[in-house]
Amino acid sequence: MSRAFVQTKQSETEATPSIATPGSAEPGLAGPFSIQVPTEKDPRVRFELERLLSRAREIRPRLRAAQAQTETDGKYGTDIHEFFLEHGFYRMLQPQLFGGLELGVSAFYQVIAEVGRGCPSTAWCLSLSVGHSLTLGSYFDERAQREIFGENGYMICPASGNGRDMSVERVDGGWHVSGFWRYCSGAPYSTHFMATTYIPGERAGDPERRVWMILRRSDYEVLDDWGRVIGMRGSGSNSITATKAFVPDYCVSEEKWTASMSGPTPGSRLHDNPVYAGTFFGFAEGEVASTSVGLGYAAIDEFEKIIMKTRHPWIKDGSIRGDYEEWQRVLGMAISYVDGAQSILVNSSRLFEEYAARSVEGIEPFDESRSLRLNGVYFVVEELVYKAVELMLRNAGSQNTADGAPLQRYFRDILTTRTRTDQFEMFSVNTATAHLKA
Incomplete structure (x- = not known):
């Protein structure tokens, strides 16, 4: 399987972070080595995004090796925490005025997905705490932001x-x-x-x-x-x-500000950036969806490893499963499901940013209908990833459903994502009602 990697043009003022490539042809590294090829137009945001994606790829082997211990401990290790601190993962949505990276929603989701490819639990923990930097930066006044962001230089806030x-x-x-x-x-x-x-x-x-x-x-x-x-x-x-x-x-x-927003917010005025003027429902479920996308790619990596290293169960000539259409078809479908989920996620995050900008400019409000439709789309992202992981688990063999098997862990993780009270079926009526009223 060929693997091509794109190197972006180096800035005249600062070096572009190196794009890591696989050190070997070991199965389980299929697809884009980074989940998303950055397409951000702002050179500063693009540079920081590529840097964080590179760091997330760097730490992926450590995250995967620690998955079982992370489950046992209920949290990622202090070494991972120190890594996130050192490289600025906790400051992704923090405003520049207070020492943050101010990357925006699209870049944030992409980094969370990249972390999730190493460990979904770690990505969930990171995403649902760091994401509230957007909440503080949007809806609270300057005194609160200056004091809270300034206490540690970052905020981790469930x-x-x-x-x-x-x-x-x-x-x-x-x-x-x-x-x-x-x-x-x-x-x-x-x-x-x-x-x-x-x-x-x-x-x-x-x-x-x-x-x-x-x-x-x-x-x-x-x-x-x-x-x-x-x-x-x-x-x-x-x-x-x-x-x-x-x-x-x-x-x-x-x-x-949960479902509807019209005009500037304290944060959009203070930071002169409309990303701090969106609705909570237009963003929050994307924290989970981005984690799910990373989980999907992790499961694809694992499934590829399985079919490229295990023999066909009925043909005794030494053939591996990956040589046959039965398993190639499953891999191809799973890749398409998760690629589709990732594309939906990034497009929706950019719609969030556009809706917020149009609201600030007075063109039209970021209304309840748009907020809940974005919320629903994030649930669809999770549904697509679930389809992919369930399909791969059914076709991976019973040994990969055993305790300790990575693919079993990924299935348990995506199942948990879909069993929360605030779930697709619960919100769909609200989405329809808001649409009919719009």
């Missing part, structure tokens, strides 16, 4: 809407918040936590308002309660508790 036993108390300058939140992906290495809760209405008799509050690491506890689900066991989706944590008023944002 969020959760699964609050229980929540209470808030008005105090001088802010709130005391208490509660228990589940599925806080990224909790083990977190610097902050975005807790959804409710505060009283502005006037007597007004309904409660749903808000996001940002808590500092010293004000909450991460529980050791993750890893017992069927898949994504290393995603660091621990529960978080807090008791009378003080949250200043400027670290509270009323949730009015």
Whole structure:
């Protein structure tokens, strides 16, 4: 199988990161060695994207070798955390004004997918915590951004809407918040936590308002309660508790930006970048979809390795499965499913950026219909990857469904992705309703 790699033109001012190539013809490295060939037009963004993709390829063997331990520990190792710190993975969506890379949504998804090709659990943990840099950079005021991004030079911030036993108390300058939140992906290495809760209405008799509050690491506890689900066991989706944590008023944002946005936001004004003026639903499920795309390519790599190293079960002349159409067909279908998912993901992320820009410019709002349709498309990405992985597992032989087999782990991971409460079937009615009202 031939492998061609494109080298981009070197900038006159800075060297383009080297594009790594396979060191051998070992099976399991098929397809694009990097998941996505960067097509970003901004030279700065393109340079940083290629650099991060290269670093994600560099660490892929370490991620794969550590997959079983990551599951056992419920999180990726401290060595991976240090690698992410060193190379700026935690600053992908952080505004440049506060020391971030400000890559935008498309580049972010591509890097997450590249990490996911090494370890889906690691990519999930990274994606669902770092993604909230976009939330902070978009909807919170300058004081909150300057303080929070500036505390460590980066932010690792899970969020959760699964609050229980929540209470808030008005105090001088802010709130005391208490509660228990589940599925806080990224909790083990977190610097902050975005807790959804409710505060009283502005006037007597007004309904409660749903808000996001940002808590500092010293004000909450991460529980050791993750890893017992069927898949994504290393995603660091621990529960978080807090008791009378003080949250200043400027670290509270009323949730009015989930599905609809019109005009500039605090972030788009501050950073002069419309990427900080999109809706939450237009972005959030893409964090999971990008992880799924990386998972799909990891499964393809593994399936190729299987069929190129195992003999045909019925023909005794030494033939390998990869020599026969029965397995070539499965590989080809899986590649097409996942390539299609990746193309949809990148196109949708660019639509997010365009919708946000048009909203800021006053051309038309980033409305609920567009937000939910993007949300639905991200679910379709996950469906396509599931089809690919399920197809490969059925055709890989029973030994590859055993505990410890990588392909079994990938199937468990993508199954977990599709068994969350906020799933395609749950949102599809909302998508249709918003479309009919538009």
